[in-house]
Amino acid sequence: MKARDVVLVDGIRTAFGRAGEKGFFWYTRADDMVVKVIRELLRRNPQVKPEMIEENVWGATTQEKDQGLTLGRTSAILAGLPVDCSGFSVDRMCAGGMTAVTCAASEIALGACDIAIAGGVEHMGHHPMGATADPNPRFLTERIVSEDALVMGKTAENLHDEFPEITKEMSDEYAYWSQKKAAKAYEEGKIQKTIVPMTVYTKEGWVVADYDQQLRPDTTLEGLRNLRTPFRPLGKVTPGNASGLNDGAAGVLLMSAEKAEQLGIQPKMRLVAYAYAGVRPEVMGLGPVPATKKVLEKAGLTINDIDIIELNEAFAVQCLVFMKEFGFKMPNDERINPWGGAIALGHPLASSGPRLMIHMMHLFEENPSARYGLTTMCVGLGQGGAVIWENLMRK
Ligand SMILES: CC(C)(COP(=O)(O)OP(=O)(O)OC[C@H]1O[C@@H](n2cnc3c(N)ncnc32)[C@H](O)[C@@H]1OP(=O)(O)O)[C@@H](O)C(=O)NCCC(=O)NCCS
Numbered sequence: 001m002k003a004r005d006v007v008l009v010d011g012i013r014t015a016f017g018r019a020g021e022k023g024f025f026w027y028t029r030a031d032d033m034v035v036k037v038i039r040e041l042l043r044r045n046p047q048v049k050p051e052m053i054e055e056n057v058w059g060a061t062t063q064e065k066d067q068g069l070t071l072g073r074t075s076a077i078l079a080g081l082p083v084d085c086s087g088f089s090v091d092r093m094c095a096g097g098m099t100a101v102t103c104a105a106s107e108i109a110l111g112a113c114d115i116a117i118a119g120g121v122e123h124m125g126h127h128p129m130g131a132t133a134d135p136n137p138r139f140l141t142e143r144i145v146s147e148d149a150l151v152m153g154k155t156a157e158n159l160h161d162e163f164p165e166i167t168k169e170m171s172d173e174y175a176y177w178s179q180k181k182a183a184k185a186y187e188e189g190k191i192q193k194t195i196v197p198m199t200v201y202t203k204e205g206w207v208v209a210d211y212d213q214q215l216r217p218d219t220t221l222e223g224l225r226n227l228r229t230p231f232r233p234l235g236k237v238t239p240g241n242a243s244g245l246n247d248g249a250a251g252v253l254l255m256s257a258e259k260a261e262q263l264g265i266q267p268k269m270r271l272v273a274y275a276y277a278g279v280r281p282e283v284m285g286l287g288p289v290p291a292t293k294k295v296l297e298k299a300g301l302t303i304n305d306i307d308i309i310e311l312n313e314a315f316a317v318q319c320l321v322f323m324k325e326f327g328f329k330m331p332n333d334e335r336i337n338p339w340g341g342a343i344a345l346g347h348p349l350a351s352s353g354p355r356l357m358i359h360m361m362h363l364f365e366e367n368p369s370a371r372y373g374l375t376t377m378c379v380g381l382g383q384g385g386a387v388i389w390e391n392l393m394r395k
Pocket residue numbers: 094152153179216219220223224227230238239240242243244245314347378379380
């Protein structure tokens with residue numbers, strides 16, 4: 001069987017709210033956020049009739065309550081997709097949505113379906129990280145992993161230990177740039193294009209959630225320097241140089257290149273190759289390094305062929321390690337996260353993979369000379385995911 005080309009036609013996300021009672025999604029269900037994204041993808045792409053969607057794949061880290069009952073199926077029914085559209089859910093923690101996209105793309109590539117919706121959601125307010133998890137005690141009693149491996153902020157402190165040349169000052173500077181780049185992209189109206197406003201009920205009444213609630217455009221290096229280090233006394237990881245706790249959903253519309261041509265649709269980008277790789281759980285932030293090496297090899301490319309990189313910012317230190325390993329200018333390189341990243345925008349775990357892809361789609365449009373882009377992210381318990389895309393709007 002010969003693999004077919006898979007293209008990304010469109011992508012959209014909800015705003016990313018602050019998790020918890022002060023967040024604008026506190027009274028909103030996660031599956032309703034998914035439905036909003038699916039409906040918006042259909043609204044924006046009228047050539048694609050609901051009955052043409054054959055598969056609906058969603059990632060979420062906690063798969064229970066409003067994120068349970070096989071989201072891929074429940075959200076298809078709730079969004080009014082035809083009854084014969086199948087759906088399923090996946091979990092690869094932070095890379096849940098990325099995995100949903102690569103699963104759906106693989107189905108399309110092998111001819112199992114022609115058109116699919118895939119995405120990720122995480123309502124970290126309703127589902128605090130790890131709250132209902134029950135890790136096998138053997139992990140700790142038999143010292144299969146250290147206790148640190150289960151607390152992401154501690155794994156980031158461990159990375160600082162392994163790479164002492166990456167200082168706290170560098171992590172703070174990285175975070176500063178993330179905030180400034182996001183603030184500039186917001187000022188220029190760029191990020192607004194990636195968000196579908198959603199009217200939601202809050203303690204203050206009905207409001208429109210149409211911006212990322214965690215943004216701190218006034219961030220200064222001075223302000224970052226003095227923040228507490230919640231993961232280790234006198235540590236290096238702070239609330240300022242880490243991603244936050246957020247609620248959000250993001251999804252994309254995928255189809256075979258043939259189908260796009262048949263429908264007269266100009267696709268935004270082609271999936272060139274993808275790869276996942278494992279690393280030691282205690283330093284999970286290393287994940288994007290081997291995943292990127294693997295995907296570059298599969299694509300027959302080098303890092304120098306990649307014009308734009310969307311690197312998920314779980315922690316600044318983990319991005320700096322990536323930059324160091326591939327020889328980027330630290331702490332800020334114009335090829336990486338030109339519109340800022342998760343430190344500024346938020347990181348509702350499984351939704352971040354598709355969020356990176358949505359940024360890539362717009363960045364390709366903004367940079368018609370760019371050919372290849374990389375979306376990559378680290379994953380709890382030690383994994384990395386990486387997807388290479390080709391710009392189909394290239395001039
Ligand atoms: C780091 C973490 C514990 C902080 O949680 P929090 O205390 O609720 O965070 P807050 O947003 O309230 O910030 C804490 C303080 O830092 C300050 N702060 C945060 N970012 C700042 C910035 N850029 N500039 C100045 N101050 C900042 C806040 O104002 C707040 O100050 P206050 O306590 O005086 O109100 C939490 O965000 C976390 O666990 N992040 C990691 C998430 C994660 O592991 N994801 C998975 C990745 S694999």
